[in-house]
Amino acid sequence: MGVSGTNFGKAAADYGKFRAGFPDSLFDRLRPFGIGLALQHIVDLGTGTGTLARGFALRGCTVTGLDPDARMLAQAQELDAQAGAQVRYVEATAEATGLNAAAADVVIAGQCWHWFDRPRAIEEVRRVLKPGGVLVIAHFDWLPLAGSVVAVTEALIQKHNPHWHLGGGMGLYPQWLPDLSAAGFADIETFSYDVAVRYPAEAWRGRIRASAGVVALDADAARHFDEEHGRMLTAQFPPLLETPHRIFAAIARHHDPH
Numbered sequence: 710m711g712v713s714g715t716n717f718g719k720a721a722a723d724y725g726k727f728r729a730g731f732p733d734s735l736f737d738r739l740r741p742f743g744i745g746l747a748l749q750h751i752v753d754l755g756t757g758t759g760t761l762a763r764g765f766a767l768r769g770c771t772v773t774g775l776d777p778d779a780r781m782l783a784q785a786q787e788l789d790a791q792a793g794a795q796v797r798y799v800e801a802t803a804e805a806t807g808l809n810a811a812a813a814d815v816v817i818a819g820q821c822w823h824w825f826d827r828p829r830a831i832e833e834v835r836r837v838l839k840p841g842g843v844l845v846i847a848h849f850d851w852l853p854l855a856g857s858v859v860a861v862t863e864a865l866i867q868k869h870n871p872h873w874h875l876g877g878g879m880g881l882y883p884q885w886l887p888d889l890s891a892a893g894f895a896d897i898e899t900f901s902y903d904v905a906v907r908y909p910a911e912a913w914r915g916r917i918r919a920s921a922g923v924v925a926l927d928a929d930a931a932r933h934f935d936e937e938h939g940r941m942l943t944a945q946f947p948p949l950l951e952t953p954h955r956i957f958a959a960i961a962r963h964h965d966p967h
Contacts, residue, residue, distance in 0.1 A: 730760025731819060731849050732904060735956055736768060742898070742960055744843055745770060749814040752837060754803040754830070755821030759785030759796055761847075765817075766794040773797045773813075775806055804829040806837060813837050817845040822885060831892045838963040844894060845960050850880035852903070852953040858913065858946050859953060865941060866922040869934040873922035880955030894961035901957040908950045910942045 739745050747769030753762040756774030758781055766772045766789070774796050776782050782798045789796055801807050803818065803825045816834045818825070834844050853860040853876065863876040881901060889897055908916060917923055917938060923931055942950075 730758075731764065731847065731956070733764070734902075734904070735847065735849075735958070736764055738900065738902075739845065739958070739960075742843070744815050744817075744845060744960070750812060751815045751817060752806070752808065752813040754806075754816060754818040754834075755824065756785060756798070757781050757821075758788055759794075759798070761817055761819045762796045762798075763789055763792055763794045766796045767792065773799060773808065775799050775801045775803065775808075777802050804833055806833055808837050810836050811839045813842055814839060815843050815845065817847060819847045820849055822846045822848075822882075827888055831888060835892060835963055840963065842963050843960060844889070844963065845958055846882070846885050847956070847958045848880060848882055849954060849956050850878055851906075852880055852955055853877060854953050857953055858942070858950050861941065861945065862913075862917055862938065865934070865938055866917070866920070869930060869937075870922045870926055873925065875921055881957055882959065885959050889959065889961040893964070895964050896962040897959065898961075899957070899959045901955060903953065903955050905951045906954050908952055910946065910948050910950060913950050913952065914939055914942060 736745050745751070745765055745768055748771065750771045750773070751762075751765045753759070753765070753772060753774045756762050756776045759774050762772045762774035762785065774782070774785060776785075776798070777800060779800055782800060785796070785798060799807065803821075816838055818830075822830075831844075838844065851859045853863045866873055867876055883899075886897060886899070914935065918931065918935055923934055926934060
């Protein structure tokens, strides 16, 4: 998602076109927790191109999506128009939303919690949530399983950007749980499950252009990476790729101490 401290906005077109949003299965799995019910007010932090915001809006929720990058929000609005979704977008950070206090039933951060100043962000979430409201931290990560196109792509990113340190992940984030407990959230639950995402090779190439390790490169370096990536995909993989992914979610409830 587009968030402060990154420059995903310069790849906003690729981000909007190629980066797969959370699948419908996530919304289905959140409903038993009372998340995503019709008429709920949901705040989507680091909304980027609005994939979560749009999904909740299409399910009857009132949604506010926040992002500090206007280019990402412009992409979100275009995609919303195509989907027939209505979302209110605000150009703001997770640490200073500018939203009214105790206004949201649910605050969700999809694929972005690691980019935030987390102590400030979690205090802002506490301020914005209604008593009894819910915070969801969700991730949708590729898995660099041995021999997969993901593993080969990660190695190529590392070759072109030795400073990139986000590779090798397994899509699980237990490190967020102490943050939630320390901030007074309770009834903490987590779940994870695996999905295979199909990408035509050219779409995977576009997806990777919109990833953090490539976005951090200058224009010439990013072009050189993309060209080598394209040659590698053609030489080693079929035109339709099965890319392993994992979804993780942490759900925590805000209890009013008063």
